[in-house]
Amino acid sequence: MGDEQGRLLAQRRRPSRLSQHPERDLAALADEARALCAEAGLAFSALRGVGVSAPGPLDPASGVLLHPPNLPGWREVPVRRLLGDRLGLPVHVENDANAAPLAEWRFGAGRGFQHVVYLTMSTGVGAGLVLGGRLYTGKQGMAGEVGHAPVEWDGEPCACGGRGCLEAYVGGAAWTRRLAGATPAGSRVAVLAGAPERARPEHVVEAAREGDAFALSELGRYNDYLARGITTLVFALAPEIVILGTIPSAAGEALCLAPVRAQVLSRVWPLLGRELRIVASGLGPQLPYLAGLCVAIEAAAASGP
Amino acid sequence: MGDEQGRLLAQRRRPSRLSQHPERDLAALADEARALCAEAGLAFSALRGVGVSAPGPLDPASGVLLHPPNLPGWREVPVRRLLGDRLGLPVHVENDANAAPLAEWRFGAGRGFQHVVYLTMSTGVGAGLVLGGRLYTGKQGMAGEVGHAPVEWDGEPCACGGRGCLEAYVGGAAWTRRLAGATPAGSRVAVLAGAPERARPEHVVEAAREGDAFALSELGRYNDYLARGITTLVFALAPEIVILGTIPSAAGEALCLAPVRAQVLSRVWPLLGRELRIVASGLGPQLPYLAGLCVAIEAAAASGP
Numbered sequence: 017m018g019d020e021q022g023r024l025l026a027q028r029r030r031p032s033r034l035s036q037h038p039e040r041d042l043a044a045l046a047d048e049a050r051a052l053c054a055e056a057g058l059a060f061s062a063l064r065g066v067g068v069s070a071p072g073p074l075d076p077a078s079g080v081l082l083h084p085p086n087l088p089g090w091r092e093v094p095v096r097r098l099l100g101d102r103l104g105l106p107v108h109v110e111n112d113a114n115a116a117p118l119a120e121w122r123f124g125a126g127r128g129f130q131h132v133v134y135l136t137m138s139t140g141v142g143a144g145l146v147l148g149g150r151l152y153t154g155k156q157g158m159a160g161e162v163g164h165a166p167v168e169w170d171g172e173p174c175a176c177g178g179r180g181c182l183e184a185y186v187g188g189a190a191w192t193r194r195l196a197g198a199t200p201a202g203s204r205v206a207v208l209a210g211a212p213e214r215a216r217p218e219h220v221v222e223a224a225r226e227g228d229a230f231a232l233s234e235l236g237r238y239n240d241y242l243a244r245g246i247t248t249l250v251f252a253l254a255p256e257i258v259i260l261g262t263i264p265s266a267a268g269e270a271l272c273l274a275p276v277r278a279q280v281l282s283r284v285w286p287l288l289g290r291e292l293r294i295v296a297s298g299l300g301p302q303l304p305y306l307a308g309l310c311v312a313i314e315a316a317a318a319s320g321p
Numbered sequence: 322m323g324d325e326q327g328r329l330l331a332q333r334r335r336p337s338r339l340s341q342h343p344e345r346d347l348a349a350l351a352d353e354a355r356a357l358c359a360e361a362g363l364a365f366s367a368l369r370g371v372g373v374s375a376p377g378p379l380d381p382a383s384g385v386l387l388h389p390p391n392l393p394g395w396r397e398v399p400v401r402r403l404l405g406d407r408l409g410l411p412v413h414v415e416n417d418a419n420a421a422p423l424a425e426w427r428f429g430a431g432r433g434f435q436h437v438v439y440l441t442m443s444t445g446v447g448a449g450l451v452l453g454g455r456l457y458t459g460k461q462g463m464a465g466e467v468g469h470a471p472v473e474w475d476g477e478p479c480a481c482g483g484r485g486c487l488e489a490y491v492g493g494a495a496w497t498r499r500l501a502g503a504t505p506a507g508s509r510v511a512v513l514a515g516a517p518e519r520a521r522p523e524h525v526v527e528a529a530r531e532g533d534a535f536a537l538s539e540l541g542r543y544n545d546y547l548a549r550g551i552t553t554l555v556f557a558l559a560p561e562i563v564i565l566g567t568i569p570s571a572a573g574e575a576l577c578l579a580p581v582r583a584q585v586l587s588r589v590w591p592l593l594g595r596e597l598r599i600v601a602s603g604l605g606p607q608l609p610y611l612a613g614l615c616v617a618i619e620a621a622a623a624s625g626p
């Protein structure tokens with residue numbers, strides 16, 4: 017729970033504990049929200065609305081989750097109606113790929129900018145776009161699938177069925193698959209992971225910090241492809257700031273941000289690169305809470321005072 | 322001259338006849354506009370404003386042309402002030418790369434859509450973006466330089482200094498340079514051009530229509546690279562419609578639009594491709610007039626009734 021200035025007043029993180037009965041799960045969630053409110057000494061009656069940042073695909077207009085691949089058993093779940101009935105409050109549902117950039121724009125690294133590209137960089141890769149001071153989501157909310165724009169025509173196969181997608185090079189899931197086969201048994205990455213086939217991006221980042229040659233070469237490849245994707249977005253959209261999500265934020269300035277920035281600036285025109293910020297996410301672990309809060313704030317702003 | 326419904330009431334096309342004295346050239350232009358008005362039987366007093374669609378770089382806020390490479394000798398010319406003083410009307414100046422998509426959106430192929438990508442496809446390549454029902458121009462008006470987003474990393478050198486830019490493959494100027502060296506002496510392209518080194522894109526289009534093998538292979542290459550550029554834009558922006566400018570419009574459905582459409586649809590996700598329109602410019606030779614008219618209309622709308 018939080019206020020319009022992005023101050024979090026109470027928060028709780030818990031496993032999803034999904035049953036095959038979404039209506040029961042959502043009722044339990046609503047009851048927990050009431051209890052959290054009471055524990056935090058907040059008046060439930062002071063709440064103005066509820067924001068839900070959920071995995072897509074979903075329909076923000078009706079507040080229905082369609083068939084999110086990461087919520088097995090949930091199909092066409094009317095989250096807005098179910099939560100709204102239980103809580104007696106207006107409920108707004110937004111794709112988490114859009115809610116995260118909203119939070120970074122309102123309260124994080126993007127604050128004060130008009131043209132913001134936020135790149136989700138974890139298992140998958142996608143962009144959240146704030147263009148001209150408002151969220152841009154395109155036809156049927158599908159904009160920002162830049163993880164599947166090609167960075168090598170006919171390159172590596174991607175889980176989406178395409179080839180050479182940005183995500184096939186810098187998506188966490190794709191990178192993990194690659195590492196399982198590519199990690200040398202003697203490398204620091206393999207030692208940290210316990211075995212080469214268990215190597216993951218976080219082991220690469222950690223081993224790179226220790227100077228491991230294989231890890232540094234893997235991270236160099238990651239940075240190169242990420243810079244390609246950013247270069248295209250800068251030419252197309254002329255953003256003021258590009259905010260990078262999980263993996264680059266974890267890798268940090270020396271191992272990722274600085275080399276990516278240098279490569280992008282060497283490729284884009286000076287006028288486009290001048291004052292262009294390429295930075296890590298500013299919200300870190302608070303991002304999920306603030307994403308939900310932002311959905312509620314945006315909805316309240318859209319419906320008037 | 323035209324009205325808010327995009328009806329042209331009078332029009333004139335003439336060579337620029339630039340002297341080294343921009344203020345004199347603009348005074349002559351203003352006098353001609355008055356004369357055109359009289360000849361067409363229109364009351365000058367009925368005019369509400371003047372729209373100028375000019376080559377960039379320029380500053381729309383001040384109405385100053387900075388240093389357009391295609392207007393030699395013109396540097397920092399205050400077009401708004403000079404024309405405004407002479408005509409006694411509000412004058413608005415916009416980059417032609419933005420004015421053309423505005424015209425296609427208001428009165429051409431993009432009418433009624435909210436998310437429109439217009440690709441200038443003549444000497445150079447650039448995008449005009451109407452996103453969420455309004456023109457998007459990015460930081461300092463520099464968005465849409467997709468002609469310089471790479472379609473082959475480290476590919477062909479581009480006039481901009483970069484490598485592998487879309488424009489290095491499908492820009493008219495780059496294609497003309499390539500044709501000068503690549504056109505076989507016996508090809509229909511060379512015959513139409515008079516000599517291989519005088520071959521231009523329009524000769525390729527004409528020869529392809531007659532079935533010339535070299536021309537068809539050149540056009541196939543053009544279509545492939547154009548489809549790459551469009552594919553990236555569709556993933557990033559989820560437009561409803563992509564409108565293609567000069568060269569694709571001249572080449573037409575069978576030689577360009579249909580193959581480009583097929584290639585894009587084979588690469589983008591079904592949900593992004595469903596109902597995606599990839600079409601030729603709808604305004605043809607009226608585009609320059611309507612571009613200027615649109616600049617005047619947008620400015621009038623922004624300043625209120």
